[in-house]
Amino acid sequence: MSGQRFPIHKALKTCPDENLGFMLLEQLEKVGEEMEELGACMEETDDHGVFINASGLMEEALDVIHAAEGVAYLLERMHPQVRMSDYVNYVIEKNKARGYYDA
Numbered sequence: 695m696s697g698q699r700f701p702i703h704k705a706l707k708t709c710p711d712e713n714l715g716f717m718l719l720e721q722l723e724k725v726g727e728e729m730e731e732l733g734a735c736m737e738e739t740d741d742h743g744v745f746i747n748a749s750g751l752m753e754e755a756l757d758v759i760h761a762a763e764g765v766a767y768l769l770e771r772m773h774p775q776v777r778m779s780d781y782v783n784y785v786i787e788k789n790k791a792r793g794y795y796d797a
């Protein structure tokens with residue numbers, strides 16, 4: 695798989711093909727759990743609305759990315775035509791068209 699930043703969790707790598715659907719559901723749940731942990735860090739703000747737990751936010755944001763990359767890995771195994779690297783480019787092009795990036 696190309697495009698990912700983090701190593702693939704061994705439980706995903708060694709998952710037998712017949713269990714990929716179940717593993718995908720579990721990994722999607724993992725993304726949700728990491729999102730909740732990120733949300734908990736976001737709630738740690740001071741009276742002026744400034745986030746005070748920057749290192750916690752960084753860690754949890756990267757946990758979300760790591761878990762989401764696991765979803766992408768499983769999807770690619772289940773549907774080899776759905777390649778993460780192609781979709782990274784697709785998402786970049788989509789957002790470029792929306793004017794999200796510098797010219």
Ligand SMILES: [Mg+2]
Pocket residue numbers: 728731753754757
């Ligand atoms: Mg976490």
